[in-house]
Amino acid sequence: MFIKHATLYHLVMPLKEPFKTSYGVMKDKHLCIIKIVSSEGLEGYGELDAFSAPWYTEETTHTASLIIKDHLLPMLKNINLTNPHQVSEVFQVIRGNEMAKAAVETAVWDVFSKMASQPLTTYLGGKLSDISVGVSIGIKETPDELVRVVSGYVSEGYSRVKLKIKPGFDVEQVEQVRRSFPELSLMVDANSAYKKSDIAALKKLDQYNLAMIEQPFGVTDFVNHAWLQQQIKTPICLDENIRSLADAKQAAELNSARAINIKIARVGGLTEAIKIAAFCYENDMIAWCGGMFEAGIGRAHNIALASRTEFTFPGDISASNRYFARDIITEEFSIKNGKITTPVGLGIGVEIDRTSLDFYCKRREYIVLT
Ligand code: OSB
Numbered sequence: 380m381f382i383k384h385a386t387l388y389h390l391v392m393p394l395k396e397p398f399k400t401s402y403g404v405m406k407d408k409h410l411c412i413i414k415i416v417s418s419e420g421l422e423g424y425g426e427l428d429a430f431s432a433p434w435y436t437e438e439t440t441h442t443a444s445l446i447i448k449d450h451l452l453p454m455l456k457n458i459n460l461t462n463p464h465q466v467s468e469v470f471q472v473i474r475g476n477e478m479a480k481a482a483v484e485t486a487v488w489d490v491f492s493k494m495a496s497q498p499l500t501t502y503l504g505g506k507l508s509d510i511s512v513g514v515s516i517g518i519k520e521t522p523d524e525l526v527r528v529v530s531g532y533v534s535e536g537y538s539r540v541k542l543k544i545k546p547g548f549d550v551e552q553v554e555q556v557r558r559s560f561p562e563l564s565l566m567v568d569a570n571s572a573y574k575k576s577d578i579a580a581l582k583k584l585d586q587y588n589l590a591m592i593e594q595p596f597g598v599t600d601f602v603n604h605a606w607l608q609q610q611i612k613t614p615i616c617l618d619e620n621i622r623s624l625a626d627a628k629q630a631a632e633l634n635s636a637r638a639i640n641i642k643i644a645r646v647g648g649l650t651e652a653i654k655i656a657a658f659c660y661e662n663d664m665i666a667w668c669g670g671m672f673e674a675g676i677g678r679a680h681n682i683a684l685a686s687r688t689e690f691t692f693p694g695d696i697s698a699s700n701r702y703f704a705r706d707i708i709t710e711e712f713s714i715k716n717g718k719i720t721t722p723v724g725l726g727i728g729v730e731i732d733r734t735s736l737d738f739y740c741k742r743r744e745y746i747v748l749t
């Protein structure tokens with residue numbers, strides 16, 4: 380299969396509500412949809428899930444779209460792709476830029492699964508027909524407000540709740556949510572906001588039967604995470620640290636974590652994501668699928684990945700209506716009993732809603748490869 384041409388749709392999608400993390404407040408999601416067309420005329424879709432500013436990783440939607448246009452797509456010119464894993468091999472000579480790579484790579488997976496006349500779920504080796512999902516909740520002004528918000532999501536059927544925390548917005552919040560929901564599968568995500576000197580607060584969080592504490596320390600720090608894991612019983616989960624299988628191996632070797640949040644965008648695509656999931660499975664680490672405020676295309680890729688049996692913990696994969704007033708696909712993913720049903724159509728199994736895409740699209744670029 381050759382890629383003949385590609386279209387990049389640059390979208391700005393306002394979030395229904397601002398989302399606050401330890402990094403700051405986000406009001407809208409900047410993303411690109413990439414459509415590739417194969418020599419056989421099949422279309423594949425990928426989603427570039429970076430942000431408008433480089434707070435989570437170094438990439439932004441803008442820098443990543445330049446890397447896609449100037450480097451990644453040209454590398455695939457005149458290359459006869461025989462399987463989707465080849466893409467990550469070709470991209471290996473480009474350092475970093477995982478989100479840019481993932482956008483292109485996931486679109487190629489979509490084409491290959493359509494060529495095989497299979498849903499991407501099946502093509503990726505997924506066995507689950509519905510997947511357990513959770514919701515990630517931003518930092519709120521008061522614990523009372525947080526409890527109200529959690530309560531809303533619990534009644535919508537989410538089977539696991541993740542609270543964003545930062546120093547000073549942690550123990551009291553968790554205490555109150557835990558008191559209101561003693562049985563809830565609850566976890567926290569610090570997005571690297573803590574230091575070794577915050578050990579007292581982290582030890583307090585260890586008392587609340589949390590499923591895990593995600594990324595307390597710095598984004599390249601394996602040593603202090605290991606130091607913390609020795610002192611708390613709650614599993615540490617790494618997010619920002621893990622960009623590749625090699626990072627996952629390092630975390631396992633040093634006992635820096637017992638869980639890994641696997642995001643397709645952060646690890647450069649589905650090939651690497653599957654390798655990390657398999658590694659977690661073999662090494663008794665919890666693997667689960669993280670989120671990046673995906674729109675419908677990215678969500679479909681996440682659902683396909685999370686249908687593999689290594690994903691034993693509910694992902695940050697929410698219903699279509701979680702972040703956006705209107706999605707860019709015609710299908711609606713909803714939560715039933717804490718689960719989302721995997722699509723059965725070929726490839727990613729969802730259709731672009733053209734009107735909605737046009738509504739959010741600020742600019743489009745057409746790139747010819749052959
Ligand atoms: O740290 O997991 C994170 C969103 C954007 C960037 C980083 C993170 C998150 C979330 C929300 O926690 C995940 C989602 O619901 O898509």
Ligand code: MG
Pocket residue numbers: 568570593594618619640
């Ligand atoms: Mg995280």
